Amino acid sequence: MTRNLLVLSLALAALxxxxxxxxxxxxxPGVSSSTITIGSSGPLTGEAAAAAGVLRGADAYFKxxxxxxxxxxxxxxxxYLDDAYDPSKTVQNVRELIQQDNVFALFAVVGTGSNLxxxxxxxxxxxxxxxxxxxxxxxxxxxxxxxxxxxxxxxxSEEGQIYARHILATNGKKAKIAVLYQSDDYGKDxxxxxxxxxxxxxxxxxxxxxxxxxxSDVQSQVAQLKASGANTFAIFAFGKFAIxxxxxxxxxxxxxxxxxxxxxxASSIMKLDPQGTAEGxxxxxWGKDPATPKFAQDPGVKLAATIIKKYVSGGNPSDGFLVxxxxxxxxxxxxxxxxxxNLTRKGLMTAVTHLDEANNPFLVPGVKVHTTPxxxxxxxxxxxxxxxxxxxxPFGAVQSAKP
Amino acid sequence: MANFIQQVVxxxxxxxxxxxxxxxxxxxxxxxxxxxxxxxxxxxxxxFVCWSLIDHGWAFWPAFGATIFLSFAGGVVLxxxxxxxxxxxxxxxxxxxxxxxxxxxNGLTTWVxxxxxxxxxxxxxxxxxxxxxxxxxxxxxxxxxxxxxxxxLIGLLFTRTKLxxxxxxxxxxxxxxRLVGVRVPGMLALGWGLAAVLGAVAGVMAAPSLFLEPxxxxxxxxxxxxxxxxxxxDSPVGAVIGGLVLGVLLNLVGTYVHWVGGELRLxxxxxxxxxxxLIRPAGLFGRTAVRRV
Numbered sequence: 001m002t003r004n005l006l007v008l009s010l011a012l013a014a015l016x017x018x019x020x021x022x023x024x025x026x027x028x029p030g031v032s033s034s035t036i037t038i039g040s041s042g043p044l045t046g047e048a049a050a051a052a053g054v055l056r057g058a059d060a061y062f063k064x065x066x067x068x069x070x071x072x073x074x075x076x077x078x079x080y081l082d083d084a085y086d087p088s089k090t091v092q093n094v095r096e097l098i099q100q101d102n103v104f105a106l107f108a109v110v111g112t113g114s115n116l117x118x119x120x121x122x123x124x125x126x127x128x129x130x131x132x133x134x135x136x137x138x139x140x141x142x143x144x145x146x147x148x149x150x151x152x153x154x155x156x157s158e159e160g161q162i163y164a165r166h167i168l169a170t171n172g173k174k175a176k177i178a179v180l181y182q183s184d185d186y187g188k189d190x191x192x193x194x195x196x197x198x199x200x201x202x203x204x205x206x207x208x209x210x211x212x213x214x215x216s217d218v219q220s221q222v223a224q225l226k227a228s229g230a231n232t233f234a235i236f237a238f239g240k241f242a243i244x245x246x247x248x249x250x251x252x253x254x255x256x257x258x259x260x261x262x263x264x265x266a267s268s269i270m271k272l273d274p275q276g277t278a279e280g281x282x283x284x285x286w287g288k289d290p291a292t293p294k295f296a297q298d299p300g301v302k303l304a305a306t307i308i309k310k311y312v313s314g315g316n317p318s319d320g321f322l323v324x325x326x327x328x329x330x331x332x333x334x335x336x337x338x339x340x341x342n343l344t345r346k347g348l349m350t351a352v353t354h355l356d357e358a359n360n361p362f363l364v365p366g367v368k369v370h371t372t373p374x375x376x377x378x379x380x381x382x383x384x385x386x387x388x389x390x391x392x393x394p395f396g397a398v399q400s401a402k403p
Numbered sequence: 404m405a406n407f408i409q410q411v412v413x414x415x416x417x418x419x420x421x422x423x424x425x426x427x428x429x430x431x432x433x434x435x436x437x438x439x440x441x442x443x444x445x446x447x448x449x450x451f452v453c454w455s456l457i458d459h460g461w462a463f464w465p466a467f468g469a470t471i472f473l474s475f476a477g478g479v480v481l482x483x484x485x486x487x488x489x490x491x492x493x494x495x496x497x498x499x500x501x502x503x504x505x506x507x508x509n510g511l512t513t514w515v516x517x518x519x520x521x522x523x524x525x526x527x528x529x530x531x532x533x534x535x536x537x538x539x540x541x542x543x544x545x546x547x548x549x550x551x552x553x554x555x556l557i558g559l560l561f562t563r564t565k566l567x568x569x570x571x572x573x574x575x576x577x578x579x580x581r582l583v584g585v586r587v588p589g590m591l592a593l594g595w596g597l598a599a600v601l602g603a604v605a606g607v608m609a610a611p612s613l614f615l616e617p618x619x620x621x622x623x624x625x626x627x628x629x630x631x632x633x634x635x636x637d638s639p640v641g642a643v644i645g646g647l648v649l650g651v652l653l654n655l656v657g658t659y660v661h662w663v664g665g666e667l668r669l670x671x672x673x674x675x676x677x678x679x680x681l682i683r684p685a686g687l688f689g690r691t692a693v694r695r696v
Contacts, residue, residue: 046618049518084618183666212666216622217613220654220668223413227406240520240614247612252409252538253531272522272614 030104057325164197418650434594478599635689
């Protein structure tokens with residue numbers, strides 16, 4: 001009985017504290033006269049930890065903006081938690097961010113699985129889940145059901161089609177394609193687009209093999225794909241699994257033409273490949289890769305390097321994930337400005353679906369951020385790039401990745 | 404056919420790593436009666452230590468030797484400081500403690516070295532050797548050879564030396580061991596030290612092919628448990644053979660059983676654990692405990 005009383009009084013005390021906290025920011029949660037609190041979740045640890053650069057880069061950009069007076073007089077307070085690329089942890093993190101930290105919006109949550117795991121909750125609660133660090137096609141397509149969610153990256157299904165078109169154009173007659181894909185929404189999305197892009201020539205694919213993202217390695221899968229006799233190898237993987245694919249292909253003496261998807265192809269990851277199996281690999285880019293010599297003198301990349309030096313402790317200025325995060329941060333700040341001084345969650349959603357941004361210094365020239373209430377893929381153009389002598393070299397024109 | 408042999412060869416290479424870690428688990432179990440859930444993380448920590456030494460300009464073999472030494476010391480210190488105070492408590496308490504250690508060591512490695520995957524240059528070349536359409540590398544052979552050498556050394560230690568007899572006695576019956584003059588606490592510390600050394604071997608062998616990051620051995624640990632159960636929890640030979648069999652089995656099932664594919668391999672490992680426990684609880688090489696009542 002006494003214990004019940006204790007629990008009850010604790011609960012009441014908590015309620016009282018919560019209502020006091022709520023009362024301080026009149027109206028919009030997470031927004032006070034001086035700050036905007038936003039939250040995120042991503043793999044700060046684990047096999048996909050490289051992608052945490054997106055959050056660190058965005059955070060650094062916000063600190064840079066804060067030091068210059070913030071947005072409409074408010075400073076951005078960005079809280080991001082570790083989920084080790086495990087969607088069930090993302091759900092816990094997001095509940096914590098919303099219920100304890102009272103965030104205004106979720107920004108750049110990393111990973112397809114993670115974003116899909118939380119969007120029922122965010123949409124039921126009316127909390128903006130903006131510029132997800134994922135290219136899941138559904139994030140831009142299913143806005144009628146999930147109006148509070150919007151992605152950022154080019155849709156994976158389109159990326160898959162772009163690789164398919166490149167194969168058809170360069171080796172349509174002789175290509176025999178093997179595909180390694182991550183067996184979840186992310187990898188399957190890419191694979192479906194790839195198949196669609198091949199169209200009538202779908203039978204060029206001689207074998208597809210999936211892997212579970214909790215696996216330790218993909219050695220057996222790569223051996224199986226090699227045995228299919230393929231001369232073209234599409235890697236729709238993530239983080240260390242992509243690098244393992246290169247290393248194992250080399251170990252098996254297999255030298256196919258490799259296609260590797262955008263999120264697995266950061267220069268910092270590609271450089272881990274010891275034997276240069278990666279030479280000649282093809283991927284796409286939309287954000288400026290600081291490790292690409294072409295952008296060495298680029299003002300956007302130089303700005304990024306300055307920001308990294310000042311605000312990311314131990315940050316590597318040639319880490320493409322950091323720059324991608326800054327690109328997202330730039331667009332978010334742009335949307336906040338557009339949403340105006342009287343900031344509301346609805347106002348933010350209106351702003352993010354009416355963007356016309358041509359001046360993002362962190363995006364490849366020709367790639368613009370453009371959204372309307374029915375065109376919800378902020379980045380919908382990419383350029384092809386080829387790995388040569390230890391770095392990516394962009395080639396060809398910027399092409400549409402709009403579904 | 405070439406694919407079949409290729410999968411067997413790759414499976415043996417993966418299985419060598421599972422076996423080495425299983426051997427460490429079996430060793431602690433045999434020497435102290437504890438199932439050590441932190442074994443994988445201890446292995447990862449050792450691999451990070453080795454990586455750091457190499458990163459500071461050491462050659463591989465001296466770095467590996469130093470890592471072995473540090474791991475042994477670390478294992479002994481761990482037993483003395485963390486395990487010893489609750490040594491006489493319930494076994495369950497110690498097992499839970501090793502789970503705590505798993506989390507703590509994982510946090511430590513992430514804090515010190517960061518979460519991103521690192522490249523680890525092993526001592527063996529990964530250049531392909533092609534024999535009749537089947538490719539393998541010196542690395543694969545090295546991993547299997549080191550597992551086999553480890554098991555032979557451990558086997559000799561346990562069966563041919565007085566120290567090994569003392570280790571076995573301390574685990575089997577601490578009270579009587581003490582009565583005949585075995586220094587039981589020292590034996591337990593030694594058991595942890597040796598297991599840490601085997602973990603270090605497993606971690607350093609795994610790192611070049613799995614890529615070094617704090618969670619590197621977590622899935623491998625599950626495979627190692629499956630291997631240890633398959634081989635028999637108290638059989639060092641069984642642990643290594645169990646690892647090799649499991650590595651090959653997972654590859655073949657993943658390749659030829661289509662509904663398993665690349666995705667359900669972990670489930671196969673768990674099915675192996677369950678199956679062995681149901682059909683032959685002592686494992687392939689374990690001895691069934693018989694007690695007169």
